[in-house]
Amino acid sequence: MSTPLEELFVKTRAEKRAALVAYIPAGFPTIKDCHRVIQAFVDGGVDAIEIGFPYSDPVMDGPTIQEAAVKSLENGTGAQDVLDALEVAVNAGVPSLVMTYWNPIEKYGVEKFASAIAARGGSGVIHPDLTIEESAGWLAATDHSQINPVYVVALSTSDKRLAQVTANCGGFVYAASLMGVTGARASVSSGAEDLVSRIRAVSDLPVSVGLGVSTREQAREVAAYADGVIVGSAFVKAILDAPSLEEGISAVTHLVRELALGVRGQ
């Protein structure tokens, strides 16, 4: 049985285009308004949604997502709110998954977390700080719950290790486009294309590129060689910068529409 996420990439590959994957932390800008952002993603034509589990020590995140995580935690966001947001996205008919640092999973309970994701209709979990060496329990749990464990690989990952990591990966491979933290950049690193081709040499899994993508032009550029384009900080920034929630939501919808054109090569 395949997850909705796996089915999505079969579809987008058949359509010869990339998928647009949008990220928002649960509980941001508030626990309820996060659900409106998810709806804005759907209205704009997103292909998949990542719900972030806000974490106190997000070492992979730049200032924009850090600020969102702080606000979300101040709003009292917990595991149930993350799962609720996931369910909102799933119920809107979009393949969805959770992105989280490892400790919240370990605290929740590894098997329990995997089965909770599955119970809410989630396709998987992206875990940027879980290494394959520490993954035995998690892989057993995701296998049992039939969800995708999504690993993040980097420009510095050797070919040998790419083969090892992707062999354990499910759904898609998350290729971090640059050496650094999340956040919009003026240009997408030229190393990303090379990384994607190195992944393709060792794995048939779809490859999605994240870190630094914020515009339609960048999405189009990445879509030329990747199966998915991941955007996060740009949405958070649109909401943080907007004078009101309404304007933030409409900016998000507009940006999703633009990016959706980009991933179709337009």
Place this chain on the structure above:
Amino acid sequence: MSTLQISEIVGHFGPYGGRFVPEALIAALEELDAAHQAAAKDPEFQKELAELHRTYTGRPSILTEALRFSQYAGGARILLKREDLNHTGSHKINNVLGQALLTKRMGKKRIIAETGAGQHGVASATAAALMGLECVVYMGEEDTRRQALNVARMKLLGAQVIPVTSGSRTLKDAINEAMRDWVTNVEDTHYLLGTVAGPHPFPTMVRDFHKIIGEEAREQVLQLTGRLPDAVLACVGGGSNAIGIFHRFISDEGVRLIGLEAGGDGVETGRHAATITGGSPGVLHGTRSYVLQDENGQTVESHSISAGLDYPGVGPEHAYLHDIGRAEYRAITDKEAMEAFSILSKSEGIIPAIETAHALAGAMKVGKELGPDAILLINLSGRGDKDVQTAAEYFGIPLDGNAPAGK
């Protein structure tokens, strides 16, 4: 004793340790691990480090018997391992020189470091100056205020100090920021982590650079007293000075190893930094160990009068030594630590770091429990010069020199 064998299979200590980091850092951690292992077997490296210890740090550090302090510790013999007399004023220099040599060996030109109290930052800036490396130190904004003197010291040594304004603005956030820098600049930068925490190989490597403390002390105690001590005591924040003095004694079954954590206002108040006493197993900063965390796995802010112990995590080897019962960990409140700080200053003429005062307060308790026949070895991990302002405020001593003296 099979139960005392520390498992180090791929950087683990029982269920603790390991690597929980972005894939971007794996190559650098493997390079570092290989460099550390090669250096450990390389006589040239060992010779160079030993020479620096002798001619720069001032090793071996001496052992001082605290005859007058003894009366506050149940009459037990109190032996102080004087790491405070090292160059830069604490044990931190041992690790910093080792890692700076490794940095050069790896061909990297830039080091970054985190610091809480400033001791590790000062030591890192010192080693960078000595070896011609660029040095950037991340320090929580809150700590830059508490330890302004050390900020100036680092700048005088040529380091750049970056105040960290994210999160709780203390040591944990300085580590986050240093890791973000490292993820971005890993090609030419070494992260000179200052304690026995973080992803493998840091807990093992930093311990290896500090184990000289226990190796020297064991010989010195045997020479002075003709026997092993009954207990070895050290303060525990991340746990580097403690593991440094404990390690040589782990196989000496009769020697109790006692780590003193920062109890802040008291563990029962929730305002403390006693990670093993008051925390639970979890993952923080790339390693699995005990962590102060809430029901969602979010790190809880720690509290301690001592900036150097104000950390919600602890080294994984301590978590393991605790779980197998080889070491004991107790919490010392701010108040108990400051009392011990004052007593050592007035009874021995040694002003300890407030971090170290936690170990001294522990010695006062353990000495009373064991009585006058006992020999206690205490790691006097740092000197208190940096803490004069904090202590003066605590004891109500005016700093303008004119007003009447306090307690």
